[in-house]
Amino acid sequence: MRSPPIPEMATQEVQLNETLAHLKTESDTLKTKLEEERAKLHDVELHQVAEKVEALGQFVMKTRRTLKGHGNKVLCMDWCKDKRRIVSSSQDGKVIVWDAFTTNKEHAVTMPCTWVMACAYAPSGCAVACGGLDNKCSVYPLSLDKNENLAAKKKSVAMHTNYLSACCFTNSDMQILTSSGDGTCALWDVESGQLLQSFHGHAADVLCLDLAPSETANTFVSGGCDKKANVWDMRSGQCIQSFETHESDINSVRYYPSGDAFASGSDDATCRLYDLRADREVAIYSKESIIFGVSSVDFSLSGRLLFGGYNDYTINVWDVLKGTRVSILFGHENRVSTLRVSPDGTAFCTGSWDHTLRIWA
Amino acid sequence: MTINTLAEEGLRREQMACFRKMEKVIVAMQDPDMGMKMRNQRLLITVIPHAMTGQDIITWLIQKYHIYEEEALHLGEMLVRYGYIYPLKEPRCLVLRPDESPYRFQTPYFWTSTRWPASELDYAIYLAKKNIRKQGELMEYEKERYSLLHKRINHTWDFVVMQAREQLRASKQRRKADRIVLECQEQAYWLINRPPPGVQNMLDWGLERPNNLSARIPLNSDYYKSEIETSRRALGRNRVKSSVCLEGAPVPTRLRVERWSFSFMELLTDAMGRREFMTYLEKEFSAENLHFWQACEEIKHGESSKIVEKVEDVYKNFLAPGAARWVNIDSKTMDKTLEGIKRPHRFVLDDAQMHIYFLMKKDSYPRYLKSDLYKNMLAKAVVPQETKKSVFPFMRRQRHSSPSPAQASAQAAEEDGRAGTNSAAGSQL
Numbered sequence: 150m151r152s153p154p155i156p157e158m159a160t161q162e163v164q165l166n167e168t169l170a171h172l173k174t175e176s177d178t179l180k181t182k183l184e185e186e187r188a189k190l191h192d193v194e195l196h197q198v199a200e201k202v203e204a205l206g207q208f209v210m211k212t213r214r215t216l217k218g219h220g221n222k223v224l225c226m227d228w229c230k231d232k233r234r235i236v237s238s239s240q241d242g243k244v245i246v247w248d249a250f251t252t253n254k255e256h257a258v259t260m261p262c263t264w265v266m267a268c269a270y271a272p273s274g275c276a277v278a279c280g281g282l283d284n285k286c287s288v289y290p291l292s293l294d295k296n297e298n299l300a301a302k303k304k305s306v307a308m309h310t311n312y313l314s315a316c317c318f319t320n321s322d323m324q325i326l327t328s329s330g331d332g333t334c335a336l337w338d339v340e341s342g343q344l345l346q347s348f349h350g351h352a353a354d355v356l357c358l359d360l361a362p363s364e365t366a367n368t369f370v371s372g373g374c375d376k377k378a379n380v381w382d383m384r385s386g387q388c389i390q391s392f393e394t395h396e397s398d399i400n401s402v403r404y405y406p407s408g409d410a411f412a413s414g415s416d417d418a419t420c421r422l423y424d425l426r427a428d429r430e431v432a433i434y435s436k437e438s439i440i441f442g443v444s445s446v447d448f449s450l451s452g453r454l455l456f457g458g459y460n461d462y463t464i465n466v467w468d469v470l471k472g473t474r475v476s477i478l479f480g481h482e483n484r485v486s487t488l489r490v491s492p493d494g495t496a497f498c499t500g501s502w503d504h505t506l507r508i509w510a
Numbered sequence: 511m512t513i514n515t516l517a518e519e520g521l522r523r524e525q526m527a528c529f530r531k532m533e534k535v536i537v538a539m540q541d542p543d544m545g546m547k548m549r550n551q552r553l554l555i556t557v558i559p560h561a562m563t564g565q566d567i568i569t570w571l572i573q574k575y576h577i578y579e580e581e582a583l584h585l586g587e588m589l590v591r592y593g594y595i596y597p598l599k600e601p602r603c604l605v606l607r608p609d610e611s612p613y614r615f616q617t618p619y620f621w622t623s624t625r626w627p628a629s630e631l632d633y634a635i636y637l638a639k640k641n642i643r644k645q646g647e648l649m650e651y652e653k654e655r656y657s658l659l660h661k662r663i664n665h666t667w668d669f670v671v672m673q674a675r676e677q678l679r680a681s682k683q684r685r686k687a688d689r690i691v692l693e694c695q696e697q698a699y700w701l702i703n704r705p706p707p708g709v710q711n712m713l714d715w716g717l718e719r720p721n722n723l724s725a726r727i728p729l730n731s732d733y734y735k736s737e738i739e740t741s742r743r744a745l746g747r748n749r750v751k752s753s754v755c756l757e758g759a760p761v762p763t764r765l766r767v768e769r770w771s772f773s774f775m776e777l778l779t780d781a782m783g784r785r786e787f788m789t790y791l792e793k794e795f796s797a798e799n800l801h802f803w804q805a806c807e808e809i810k811h812g813e814s815s816k817i818v819e820k821v822e823d824v825y826k827n828f829l830a831p832g833a834a835r836w837v838n839i840d841s842k843t844m845d846k847t848l849e850g851i852k853r854p855h856r857f858v859l860d861d862a863q864m865h866i867y868f869l870m871k872k873d874s875y876p877r878y879l880k881s882d883l884y885k886n887m888l889a890k891a892v893v894p895q896e897t898k899k900s901v902f903p904f905m906r907r908q909r910h911s912s913p914s915p916a917q918a919s920a921q922a923a924e925e926d927g928r929a930g931t932n933s934a935a936g937s938q939l
Contacts, residue, residue, distance in 0.1 A: 168731060169730065169731055169734070172731055172734035172735065172738070173729075173734055175734070175738055176734045176737045176738050176741065179737075179738055179741035179742065179745070180737075180741055182741075182745065183741055183744055183745055186745060186749070187749065190749050190750070190751045190752060191752045192751055192752050192753050193752050193753040193756065193757075194752075195752075195756050198753070198756045198757050201766075201780055201781070201782075202763075202766070203763065203765050203766065213904040213905065214904065222716070229915065230915070231912070231915055232903075233903075233912065234914070234915075248911060248912070249904075250903065250904070250910075250912075251910070251911055253911065255914060264717060266717075273915060274914070274915025274916060275915060275916045290916075291914070291916040292916070293914065293916055293917050311726075312717070330726070331726070332726045332727040349736065350736065350737075350740060351727070352726070352727050352729065352733070353720060353726045353727060354719060354720065354726055374719055374720065374726075387740075387743070388740045389743070389744075390744060390747070391740060391741075391744065397523065397524065397527060398523070398524065398719065409755070416523070416524045416527060417527070418531070424752070424755055424756065426749070426750040426755040427749060427750055427751070427752050427755050427756070428744075428747060428749045428750075429752075431752065431756065436575070437575055438571070438575035438577050438581065438585055440528060440531040440532060440535070440585075440588070441528055441588075442524060442527075442528070460528075461584070461585075461588055462584075463584065477580075477581055479580065479584060482710075483710065495903055495904065496903075496904040502716075508904055510904040510905055
């Protein structure tokens, strides 16, 4: 309970509030102006341009492998560059490395926390990174000695002040990019654990991130509970572009193969495509019959298809250019929480709250 | 950080959004004009009004959303599992059957979103009612929960029993049909809000996300100053027109490039094909033909008000003696055209355009198709990966393991070590 403010303090507080309101108005005005500028150059819709493009033929995708072994919700997965190994993490704290061809488990680690929401395979294939409610991102070198306890060699790399939502190695095993419930993203040196750069600009939890595909790009995109998708310069830490068209939390972002665009998936049940050169949203992928949020998106190798994992247990496949839904896939018995296309584009993997992972092709 | 599957204050944002959308579907289903046709359903010896069959629900969803049966079944199933529709036969099994099984809409009073959150007290009263109504009617798991509740809220137990008795008395005064309906509705509500063991908890929405967003990051003056800075920088960005960045999108597919060889018209109507052909003509120093043809197209399909101006331009650039991009038309057509230009209209250049069209078609087009420019385009063109399924590794049932990348790197390290020893040994000889 506050005592009535002394008159001078009251004036100061009022002044502060006025300044804050003034700043907020200025910020909102600039954002409106930005949208107007963006709209000026929008002279054609993507699906109009795509009329010339041939329609995709019918193709059938089915579950080819089911990976069973997690004792609780699968929250995240990532492919190894060898196109067959997979790392997955779960609510019960387990992180498992699988050979997706044979469905054999090759490694397993038990984290000291539950809700391991993030995991990533190192580019070399020799380590995995993971984290969650422990607010950290740790790297585990993968040992071939079955008797060796992987947890012994664990290296703590990132430290946030709230849960770790996503992590990703940059182009080598040496650096890791993380996003967190504390509203920030950060770039870390794996060897020393040093913070190299932090990225501030989201107004709430950051839920996802993706690194730009080109080695020269040095940018990444992040999405959060503030409904914003931000594109960042990794060297300067600045936010270069920001998009705020979703109506709810953005759960997943993924770059288009060329790096000139990215897609997002949100709790508002839509996926959207943003072109970085046009600097605006260029497509929305939605259907009236799709009610539940998108948890995870990824592109096919050519970028023609966008796969979305949804909270109603389904996977919807979208024609990126024409904006139409090509296929809907059933199979999981609970939410699809994570989805990644394999490095050679021949299959994609989904993880679900039904405790399993499935490989589709 | 708390892991809260049942929020204390109000539904979470994402839950609310989904419930509201499902409720819209339910309302549409009950629309007097466009909604479902409902009828009386016989349940043993009682007749329940305003019911529909599982197949009715699926058919309505198919028609309303233009989807196929499998998706309609899935969507309908969600509506049942979230408690908006409940089955009359086998009421404990919240499943949508695509047949004559009868279903009914849940009353908004018992929507999960209306009575959020389901309270322990209400659950205790419900179980007490069941217990009082018929001895032994409680299921095993319900008995366990009942005794747990009895311990936990013992201090209000008299109130619980009193409420239960009161509600039972009130329901005895209803018609039998209404009583059965109310019991079904209430049972469906509790099956969702307190699911039996082994049944998926539909209300498990995972880790809680902040409802009050500004709790994470203080929206203070520093935050807004940084936002303003970002917006200012963004305003200064170079932006590209949509038509430019969306068009030149990917490398064309093979099929698209092949189509240009089917007919000259195919080539001309594809913007990318036209661009490629123009590049070729420029090499042959006959690009003025295509420019002329395009200019004629613009007059034919353009604004009436601009016709006079555009015809004037075409004359100056392509038809006048000594024009910069003079086109070679036979004298008869040229005379007729020049005469017609004196009174310009939309189709005044048709004859001339036709002449140039046939010139390109007969002459430049066949040579273009044989050119390196076209052949290279064809070679570069992509066959979408999506169409080459048979080579996908996951389609085969191979079960051989492969060396882990970790193993490869360990071996390499070993070999380095050995090489070091060998050379040391070798150097001694």
